[in-house]
Amino acid sequence: MDDIRTMNATDETLTRRRWLILAVICLINLCAGSIYAWSVLASAAAAHFTAELGTTVTPGDLSIAFGVANAVGPIPMILGGAVNDRFGPRAVIMGGGLLIGLGLVLCGMAASPNSITLAYGGCFGLGLGLTYGACITTAIRYFPDRRGMAGGIVTAAYGMSSVLVPPVAQRLIEVVGIMNTFMVLGCVFGAVIMTGALACRRCPPDFVPVGMEQVRSARAASGKTWREMLASPIFYPMIVLLLCGALSGMMIISQAASIAKTSIGMGPAAAAAAVSVIALFNMAGRMAAGMLSDRLGRLAVLMGALVLSACGLGVLMTAGTGDDASFYLGCVLVGLSFGAFMAIYPGFTADRFGTAHASVNYGIMFCGFAAAGFGGPTLMREMQAVGMDFEACCMMALGFCAAGLMTALVCRIMMKTSEG
Template sequence: MTETPTIFGLPAERGRWGLIALGLLINLCLGSIYSWSVFVAPLAAHFTAALGREVTAGEVLLPFSVFLAFFAIAMPLAGKYIERYGPRKVTVAGGLLTGLGWLLASTATSVEALYVVYGVIGGLGVGIAYGAPVAVAARWFPDRRGLAVGLTLLGFGVSAFVTANAAGALIAAYGVMTTFAIFGVVLAAVLVIAALPLRFPPAGWHPAGWSAPAPGTGTAPACECDRRAMLRTGTFYGLFACYFVGCLAGLTAISIAKPVGTEVAGVDAGLATLLVGFFAIFNGAGRPAFGGLADRISPQKTAMLTFGLIAAASVLIWLAPGVPAYVVSFAVLWGCLGGWLAIAPAATASYFGTCDYPRCYGVVFLAYGAGAIAGPQLAGFVRTATGTYLGVFPLVAVLAAVGFAVAWLLMRPPASVPASTPVPVAAGEE
């Protein structure tokens, strides 16, 4: 007989929402990387004074890129440890590394030192911790997987709206290096405390009154296969390609939001900064919105919808550059990026099951890292070659059309499933 668990003293069907709230809080802390733009000017001024030479904003942006790269690298590597040791221990380890990265950044005597203490250590910490609350949400909510994952990741999307304001106030009051130290201590403490209740459901558990639909439909997994079996399906490559295009479009929009506003749309610099916070709301809201939609109409159809929206937004700003088109287009692009960060994990569980979910989604998440590198580089290349960012948008529209075609052809439950070996869940943290 299947065990009837309780969470926070409540029946699991009710208490599991508390785990979603904790996952949202964890991601709010992990997403503090998106507040990096607030640190750029103060850090450039600090190192210019300390080193006796001009340190440019471009130099200070590099730790951000290093951070994202190690974040993406750590995700697939951490997957097997989530299964082996459970989500609680892995989140604690990642949380401590994240806090340590911020804390050590306060001692950096050069920008190069930030590459290691902030970019490498902090990036690894976020990559280690990021997948655990997502896996918890996916397993406790087989009936509402897309919505649960989207709500969990909502914190990461809106983090800049919270942490950027906090960072700005702390920098003004205490200076940039002290702010790093404060962030490090607070983030480590909150992440460790929030991680303690995390656990997986017992084997075979499902919500009362819910039964799994037929395999490959609705929220039921098309198969239960491990990472090796997943890599032998065309579905994986379709999902990976679509995730890459969705992230490339969204991360390009994030990286050039303010300069496009000031240079192309003619928005005042102060208003452009405020609009970045406005766009961040759409980034966060896109996760539960598109995640819930993936539950209702399937990940494939939701993916095709996002590509249609990305193409339309790109064409709009390209053909009618101005304030209204800028606001609408970038809200859509940021929202679709948030959507993809819910669609992809939900699709991974829907197509390949949850027996080896952290390792499977870790590989899929590499598409995010590739998009994080390619998107801003594409924008920079176009800006250098043409003198304007406008040429970025027809390229993004073409890529969205390709993504639509790939989603239609490949992003569907695998027709045949190679044999797989289920991975046992960590003892004591089911």
């Protein structure tokens, strides 16, 4: 009886405290999401190296740093996830914050573009993977009753950086210069993340929020290991679904500004606004889809997101020169859909494979998104390089939406079969 009372008291305390932990995780993710400010930083860094080295350096020359930072993400997510699953998120997030801060500071000391690639792509990228993975899985563990909501809010905070950080970085560049801006951002973001990590305690494996006592008997920290997850037949359609959903969005999002200029005839300001519109609705889609998935089911909302993306691509295909309104509408729909996948998949993965090894499992599942992050922009560039027009590119993206819908149906059938 005493053990039950102690358990109930602990659950009541954590049920209240989890909202504070969620808020701290959002602040951490806001700092980690500073990767979205890379376009501003790269432009200024290219001008700096051009002046310093006496040879032309373009933002495109520095784009490899951004690509590497994104590509290495699953590696620290998986390795750090193993530590997080066993010991908790505090050390993982602190290590991630240290690497993020150090990576930016080293960028401020860089003497060449190659040094930027090593510092940002390597050091910052590794820190980002550690921090992001630990934050996501910690949030969904504290909210087993609202995994979609928790995933939506945390990923929305990450996406909010695309709105808040670039103008701050631009102002800093104007005042102190690009190299000092790297150092300032590194010190601030590193300090905030490492301080926030102190509040991120491990969620007890038997935690059940007040109000969910009816499932207390099933509250053990159950779940499949990564080997068991890979042996599970449903893993493969799930990761293909994530790849298809993210790939169709990445094709458009990565090239939105250039598409706005070349296909719609927008000026630089209007094209930049289109990127901001995508960012805002991407963030809104994460919050809305996460909460809806708690009520309607993960697959239902993911399928709706694919339909939404297909509609957006259809609108973009009909948008001609000067048709700014249609272009913005298409961007809104694609942004909402892309955000839905980012918000729902952490909870979706935990639903299917349990929370005991959620950090490692989601790190492996995240490889689908990492592949989309590389494949979407690359496919778009290659199609344009061989002379394919924007309409043909949209048709290709529509094909991925259709493949995603078929894969989602496979997932639904497999889920019903396993439940039956």
